[in-house]
Amino acid sequence: MSLHHLSLLTSQSPASPPTSWVPGPSHLRPQCKAGEQIFLWRGTNSPPPSTIDNLVIRHIASLANRASLRDTTSYGAGLRKFHLFCDIFSIPEADRLPASFKLLHSFALWAITDPQPGDSIFLRGLRTWHIAQGWPPPLSESHHNRINWSLCSLENIQISRQRPLRPPVTLSMLVALKATLVLSDPFDACVWAIASCAFFGMMRFGEVSVTSRAAFTPSKHLTRAHTFFGVDLLGSPYACLDLPSAKTARAGEIQSVFLNEQGDLCPLAALCNLAQVVPALADDPLFSWRDSRGDIHLMAKIRALERINSILIAWGWGTSFGHSFRIGGASFYLAKKIDPEIVRIAGHWKSLAYETYIRVFEQISSRHLANAAAR
Template identity: 25%
Template sequence: MRESLSPSTQTAYRSIFEKYAKFVARLETNNSNSTANITPELVALFIADCYKQGLAVATVQTYISALGFFAKLKGLTDVSQTFAIKRMLSGYQKKHISCDTRLPITPIILSKLIHSLPFVCKSMFSRVLVKAMYLLAFHAFLRIGEITGTKDNHGNCIRKENVKILSSPDEQNKHIELTFSTFKHSAGKHIPTIVIKENSIQNLCPVKAICDYCNLRDSKDGPFFKFMDDSPVSRQYFTQHLQASLAWAGYDYKHYKGHSFRIGAATTAAEKGINEEKIQAMGRWHSAAYKKYIRIHSITLD
């Protein structure tokens, strides 16, 4: 049953259970079997504690899903499906309405980020690397965890074998075929292939950016985006460069995160009139969650 979860989800769920176990320990329960303590009564108190901490609704929902999973793993009642817990979460959502303040990186902002690179990157390699990451993140609706990793945990990182650069029969045009070995919520789901075509504006073309990066990258397997020493590009490195690019372009980087590329891609697709089903497929969403990523603030009617 554990194998039904992706490695990153397993890690997250273990962390959540540790938080819950510490909370139960603070209540000084006498039951030594902490897993058996996943009861509706204790989980209700845990939710109340989360509310006091001001945690987001989505975070608490993930916590309860994890606890429900561990309960089922031990043959216990899935607390996440009990009436009382469902009602508590419903009330939590009504009382704790939060607004996602992350702004989308639009094509205009993306262009400015690309133009910032000669000023914020210290080497030619880093300019080529970060440019490829910016453009692929936007055009492929990528999560930051799909382009960054750590030495010991590549997680859902795109690997070299996932990226193919192909030419048309007449060799006049190129495109990228991007596949995924795994991605968030991919367990048991169809693994799609994303096709990215050339852009007529050379400096903003994702295909050219990837080709330029591949000319510098060696042919070794492993995370696609990596440094010369083979270590994967870290989230911290990417975030630092994104913040520097935004500051150079005159934007307040506090309102933009790595996920802003994904938000911007969904918003741009919606503004272009691409149908919802295709947007959902492009972003690999398996529910209506993609609608939260579309940030169209005004519509002009002719």
């Protein structure tokens, strides 16, 4: 069964991307000037007393605390980015202050993958925040040495790659995308199908989108005719996307991506919804949408990423990249303790055993990958 010839609904224009990139609101982090954040942004834990229990002494200590720094505004960007990181990775407020070496090491690794102005002093700002809030410095000299080792290693990798490491899309981001997109809208229905398939299918973004209308070729890019639904040996439904051209395939070789049921975020449901909202012919692009006049358009990579990133920014996650879905899907499966070899096969990462495994993978994929989101 392939995807085409279903009903059309009215198109709406995608929203313009907002420009904010901030952590979620919290009573622990009141609105204030950047220079006041290290003093007014607090944690849920109470620091140990640093003076005797006397109002006059405590007041003098507070004055000394604020007078110890001449310029605190430069620390704001790093402190905001730290709380954004904690929001993304669901770090409890109680673990943010005081912060452990493990948390700060993880934050440093994450921050360098998407550098922003002010990042060069983010650890210094977090140290100052701890001291201003009454806590001892969070990192020892050996901790700093370990973090610097990691950052220098990543810098070497980035120089060799000539582009920064991409942060992964997470399951929470996927939930936010679906909650925000209007699935009855042709453009949004296409964006959601792209996001769900790219994540759970661990697909490269160039496999689910095209750079331009002129670049589209049915012999190289996915069309509606390249999509099939079936049932495997266990009676579980799956979808198969036959890529006519893939980065890891030989010239003229078709490479198949198998998609399984995944609860509320299911790519099979996303494809069926796309077929209903955006009916198209067999030779039309798989990931396409119709405007208000009924004209069909392929989904350009830049437009899909603009819509996706506008939603991630609005939810406080900043910007992402195309390969983040492939990386995020693999990270998600591995976090769910899916066999790494299964993840490698499903994601079409090269190995000597690839051709042997892929011949039988279609009939057992649901045993390993189906409903991982629900689990």
